[in-house]
Each structure stands twice: as C-alpha cells, then as structure tokens.
Amino acid sequence: MTVGVARPRHDWRGWLLLGSLIACAAASFLVPAMPQPLSYHAFADCRAFASIPNFLNVVSNLPFLAGGALGIALVLGGGGSFTDPRESLPYLVFFVGALLTSFGSAWYHLAPDNLRLVWDRLPMTLGFAGLVSAAISERADARLGLRAMWPLLALGAFTVLYWYATERLGRGNVIPYGLYQGWSVLAIVLLLVFFPARRYTHGHLLVWAAAWYALAKVFESTDLAIYRLTQGLVSGHTIKHLLAAGAVFAILRALRLRRALPDPKLAPFA
Secondary structure, eight states: OOTTTSOGGGSHHHHHHHHHHHHHHHHHHHSOOOOOOGGGGOOSOOOOBTTBTTHHHHHTTHHHHHHHHHHHHHHHTTOSOOSSGGGHHHHHHHHHHHHHHHHHHHHHHHSOOHHHHHHHHHHHHHHHHHHHHHHHHHHTOHHHHHHHHHHHHHHHHHHHHHHHHHHHTTOOOOHHHHHHHHHHHHHHHHHHHHSOOOSBSOTTHHHHHHHHHHHHHHHHHTHHHHHHHTTTSOOHHHHHHHHHHHHHHHHHHHHHHOOBOOOTTOOOOO
C-alpha cells in the first residue's frame, strides 16, 4: 500500500483495522447488557480540603487543563509542522477534548453519580476520535483519517448518551461505551505496530502516549490498593489522572518537536 494515496482497505493491515472496529460493533450487540455498577462512584480517597470534596481527585484534573490549553494554542498558532492545514483539525479536537475533560472530570468528582459521569465521558470521546483520526491520517491515509473523524465523534457521543438513556430506563448498558473506548486504544496500537510513521519525525512519541494511558488504566483499577499501599497519601485514581494527562503532554511534545519528512511516496490531501 502506498501510504497517503492508496486506501487502507486495499491492504491486509487496513482490513485488520476495519475488522477490529466491526468486531467491537458486533460485540456491543452480542455481549449481555451491563449497567454501570454503583460501586464505580465509590472512590478510595474521599477527603475534603478547603471545602472541596474529594479534593485530590478533583484537582488532579488540572494537568488536563494545562495540556489541552497548550495544545490548542500550539495548533491555532501554526505549530506542529503540518504539511496541510487540514491535518491540524484532529489534533485541535483532541486538545479541546483534553481541556473539556478537565472540567467534566472535576465536576464529576465533586459529587460522583451517573449524570455527572456523562460530562466526564463526553469530552473523552472527543479525545479518542481526534487522536485515532490523526493517527490514521499520518500513518495510513490522509484523506480517510480526516473523514473518519466525524463518524467517530458521532459514535463516541452516541455510546455515552445511549448508556445514560438506558440507565434512566432501568436497563443500563455501558458495554457500547466500554467497547468504543477499548477499540480507540486498540486502533492506536494497531496503527503503531503495523503502520510505520513515515510522514513526520518523532512518531515514536505516540508510543509514549499509549504507554502513559495504559499505565493510567492500571492505576485506575487499583484505586483502593494504591491508597492502602501509600497509607492514605494518594489513591490510584488520582495517579490515573496524572498519568492520563501525561499522554496529552506526550502528544504535545511530539507536535512541538516533529518535522515533515520529504518522501515522494507520501501524498498530501487531494
């Protein structure tokens, strides 16, 4: 396949990427519905400080605010060495998602419940859609990546709203949202493994972003264990916020450092 010219569907790697999406979509119908466990809202560290409940889980969202704001400023300021201005749009969506996540997650952690969780998850779908779209554009097909962003945004928002609507009807189903998030991470991994970065330098920094996010999920799942291990100093969920924000800064660093690679095999948007 000629990257940037031939579409991924003409290559087994493209079929693998598409097949993973189809498999996740099928699983959302086949896997039995599962409501959001109420225990999800019971975080280990509930300490208040300065009249702010769940203080550390709230303020640990500030790095998302910083990373998102810096990223937006970089993209709108002409940074990133984009060979075509349209390539900046997925990154703008990604950083807007990170910035809004800081507000949505902080709002949620002030008083965790399902309604507030909607405003935590919706901005995250912007981040997932933007980053997957950017990775497809730069590693597989420039035009396809940009076109894929809009359905990915719509699909992500739908899974969150569908989950909440089903919760309100008494038959909650969080499976589609979980699969959407899982596929987004899987798509990034597949693109990293099977589609080499041949459009810009410093493509390896996307690996760091993936690693930070994967580590964040580990700490999220060990919230109470980390809290006990540190004797109440910090919880796993607080660390999760910091590590996930590290993924945002890895993308920001990649855009600051990278340069376009002259390669006649890579065509810009047509």
